[in-house]
Amino acid sequence: MHTESRPAEAIWVGIDLGTQSVRVLLADDAGRVLALGSGRLTSRRPAAGARRHEQDPRQWWEAAGAASRQAFGALTLTQRRAPVGAVAVCGTSGTVLLSDEHGVPLTPAIMYDDARAADEVDRLNARLGAGAPVQVSWALPKIGWLLRRHRAGGAAGAYVAHSADVIAAGLVGHRVNTDSSHALKSGYDVVAGRWDRRLLDAAGLDPAALPAVVAPGSTLGTVTHDAAGHTGIPAGTPVVAGMTDGCAAQIAAGALTPGAWNCVLGTTLVLKGVSSVLIDDPAGAVYSHRHPDGGWLPGGASNVGAGAVAAEFGGEDLDALAGEAGRRYEPAGAVVYPLTARGERFPFVRPDATRFELGTVSSRAERYAAVIQGVAFVERLCFERLAELGADVSGQVSITGGATRSGYWNQLRADVLGRPLILPRTPEPAFGMAVLASAARRPAVAERAAAMVARRAVIEPRADAHERLTTGYRRLVAELDRRGYLGASLRASRR
Numbered sequence: 001m002h003t004e005s006r007p008a009e010a011i012w013v014g015i016d017l018g019t020q021s022v023r024v025l026l027a028d029d030a031g032r033v034l035a036l037g038s039g040r041l042t043s044r045r046p047a048a049g050a051r052r053h054e055q056d057p058r059q060w061w062e063a064a065g066a067a068s069r070q071a072f073g074a075l076t077l078t079q080r081r082a083p084v085g086a087v088a089v090c091g092t093s094g095t096v097l098l099s100d101e102h103g104v105p106l107t108p109a110i111m112y113d114d115a116r117a118a119d120e121v122d123r124l125n126a127r128l129g130a131g132a133p134v135q136v137s138w139a140l141p142k143i144g145w146l147l148r149r150h151r152a153g154g155a156a157g158a159y160v161a162h163s164a165d166v167i168a169a170g171l172v173g174h175r176v177n178t179d180s181s182h183a184l185k186s187g188y189d190v191v192a193g194r195w196d197r198r199l200l201d202a203a204g205l206d207p208a209a210l211p212a213v214v215a216p217g218s219t220l221g222t223v224t225h226d227a228a229g230h231t232g233i234p235a236g237t238p239v240v241a242g243m244t245d246g247c248a249a250q251i252a253a254g255a256l257t258p259g260a261w262n263c264v265l266g267t268t269l270v271l272k273g274v275s276s277v278l279i280d281d282p283a284g285a286v287y288s289h290r291h292p293d294g295g296w297l298p299g300g301a302s303n304v305g306a307g308a309v310a311a312e313f314g315g316e317d318l319d320a321l322a323g324e325a326g327r328r329y330e331p332a333g334a335v336v337y338p339l340t341a342r343g344e345r346f347p348f349v350r351p352d353a354t355r356f357e358l359g360t361v362s363s364r365a366e367r368y369a370a371v372i373q374g375v376a377f378v379e380r381l382c383f384e385r386l387a388e389l390g391a392d393v394s395g396q397v398s399i400t401g402g403a404t405r406s407g408y409w410n411q412l413r414a415d416v417l418g419r420p421l422i423l424p425r426t427p428e429p430a431f432g433m434a435v436l437a438s439a440a441r442r443p444a445v446a447e448r449a450a451a452m453v454a455r456r457a458v459i460e461p462r463a464d465a466h467e468r469l470t471t472g473y474r475r476l477v478a479e480l481d482r483r484g485y486l487g488a489s490l491r492a493s494r495r
Contacts, residue, residue: 013084013086015087016090016245017090017091023038024068027435028082029451031431035079038067039065040063051118057163060163064167064170069231087171087237088216088434091244095111096109096142097163097166099169101157102175105161106150110145115136118141124199134199137301140187160211171224171227173224176211177220182242187205219241219440221238246272248430251433251449252400252432252435254398256274259396263399263421268301268303271299271300271383273386273391273393274291274295275295275297278298300345302347302378324365334366336371342354373416374476376415380473383417397419404427410459414462423458
């Protein structure tokens with residue numbers, strides 16, 4: 001990544017604890033990226049078919065230190081004279097572990113996509129009865145699984161920690177409060193501003209094992225001398241509560257004003273926006289984080305995404321396929337609902353949903369066209385679901401995620417949605433955390449994002465493409481309806 005050597009008024013540190021790496025980004029007040037470091041992470045996954053995914057939180061701390069030292073080591077002499085203002089950390093939503101009273105990990109981390117607690121989910125939902133169901137991706141059932149097995153071993157004094165809490169505790173030298181963003185899927189009621197006793201009772205959890213919850217941007221402590229030696233972050237630097245990686249990406253995209261949305265297309269598709277009012281979805285497909293400035297950040301995560309391309313076209317020349325798809329297959333002869341595994345979370349909740357294909361294709365390029373068009377069609381249906389729930393979807397739409405490397409797919413998405421799409425200059429969750437950290441001295445994160453976030457490009461929809469591609473979209477929606485996947489209200493709004 002390009003770095004700048006100009007003097008900085010202050011340096012803001014963002015740490016992104018991802019699945020494959022830890023990334024540490026240093027930015028100045030104008031949003032210029034001064035340096036970026038990374039440290040590799042490894043996972044433990046049993047044999048194929050097992051539903052477990054663990055990481056060693058001690059490796060997180062080692063990798064975070066290496067990445068941070070790399071970033072600070074890349075600063076110029078001029079830049080090193082600037083004060084370091086604050087640091088914020090983001091992590092994957094739904095990743096949890098147990099720590100001791102000092103914040104030191106006691107167990108491996110159960111990752112967000114680990115499904116070992118499926119039986120816990122079934123018991124929870126049976127106890128809760130009607131209402132939005134607890135999902136296997138939530139941290140709550142994993143917490144119950146961890147605590148029961150930890151106590152069965154005769155150990156006591158275990159506390160729940162999210163992935164970002166581990167790095168923050170390492171920096172400040174003690175167990176930390178967690179932020180409301182990471183706590184959301186652990187049973188925190190963001191509306192009432194407290195842990196949800198109904199959920200905790202159903203899960204059999206003692207509230208004393210849970211951390212106190214604070215707003216993103218709240219000060220958690222300051223970097224210790226030991227942590228400064230490990231990371232290169234100066235001792236005494238404030239550490240502020242962060243947000244989940246999805247919210248961090250939203251900040252990095254500058255989507256922080258009412259009606260604005262950020263669409264993250266990676267392995268899966270995630271939409272996050274801004275609303276001045278709480279969006280209520282009885283089905284549970286749409287959930288809301290608290291906006292750091294007040295208001296709400298509604299969003300949803302689909303199981304459809306670029307993972308379908310990786311699964312079917314891994315190792316092939318995607319640029320060549322995209323070129324032929326654009327010339328010959330708009331729309332493709334087949335319509336594909338491109339799930340890679342059973343179950344869907346958004347724009348509807350259907351654990352029994354499966355991939356389907358209507359029609360036939362004549363070449364690999366046409367099959368590629370059908371798959372990426374299917375993802376774009378689901379993205380359009382997500383926006384229609386949000387609008388049906390009363391969300392404001394009239395603002396700017398930014399796109400981030402690994403799939404944005406494909407210029408053709410970006411154009412296709414703009415065409416299917418029929419609206420311009422913005423490519424942010426620095427779509428890194430770590431950059432979003434640097435922006436959040438910079439608000440430690442200024443109360444409005446949206447104001448800081450306006451000053452720091454820049455555009456790389458704007459993709460305009462082609463005049464004739466939207467209607468042409470709508471034919472395939474309608475075929476997909478009709479088949480989803482025929483299979484009973486669409487709820488009654490979404491079906492009525494579509495008609």
